[in-house]
Amino acid sequence: MKVVDLFKQRADALKHQSEIMQRMSPTIREYWSEIVDITNHGHFLTWARHYHNPVVNEPAVNEPVIEQPVVQQPEFELKPEAQKLYDELQDKIGTVIHQGDWIHVGQDRIDQFGHVTEDNQWIHTDPDRATSESPFKTTVAHGFLTLSLLPALTDSVDPDKPLFPMAKMMVNVGLNQVRFPYPVKAGSNVMAESTLTKVTPIKKGLEIEREIRVKIEGVRRPACIAVSVIHLHF
Incomplete structure (x- = not known):
């Protein structure tokens, strides 16, 4: 495919996307803009997981916190x-x-x-x-x-x-x-x-x-x- 054709295809896609957004309600348009922006920056999956369960990495209130064992430094027995x-x-x-x-x-x-x-x-x-x-x-x-x-x-x-x-x-x-x-x-x-x-x-x-x-x-x-x-x- 020629470079000119690629630019033309990209322009048509942007025009189509713009027409779709014009038909959206303001609230949906805001969410859509945020999703597009995050996807373009490669963080969509991280955002989606956080949006679905924003406290996924935090322990529950009654869940015991398991501490990692402290690695002891080696001790040398001196003469x-x-x-x-x-x-x-x-x-x-x-x-x-x-x-x-x-x-x-x-x-x-x-x-x-x-x-x-x-x-x-x-x-x-x-x-x-x-x-x-x-x-x-x-x-x-x-x-x-x-x-x-x-x-x-x-x-x-x-x-x-x-x-x-x-x-x-x-x-x-x-x-x-x-x-x-x-x-x-x-x-x-x-x-x-x-x-x-x-x-x-x-x-x-x-x-x-x-x-x-x-x-x-x-x-x-x-x-x-x-x-x-x-x-x-x-």
Whole structure:
């Protein structure tokens, strides 16, 4: 069938429908318009069921309401060492649990990081150009260099000062959030402060979340704020 014939057929149908509606009483015409509109939008069957029994989904007055059973979350039986640490940490949530030592971030460290990561932008590795063109008047450390120092800043890699000595192994799971509010200028000293935010039992031990703030000596704004997630195995 040609497109012209389809349009002609459609026009004849609309004309016929209009003639029928003119012969209807106002009340019937209103119901008919509503049915046509709902049918065109594909909701006719839903409307019809609701019109026939508008409270079909509601229980009768005396009909008992059957509640769905609550699915219980699996509970992990912690080892005694893990349970002891878990109980101890509950009272420390929201408090600072570690402050590290100061670490110097000199130009040599920045250059080495740029060489390893192949990020040698002049704002990091060209002191002369940075002095004349950078708003900081000196080179600044890569944001990811500051981030890479977190294990050292939080003593996570120091076997002589373990933060959680009861655990046999600590695994870095990742970071939930990372921000770099202020750059670390070459020659600055930085340190980290860790606040415990969450402790969750897991199958092999505990999941620990900490907010780590990297501070710059003599600067009010932090260099980095990150939410660290680690797993402790016992």
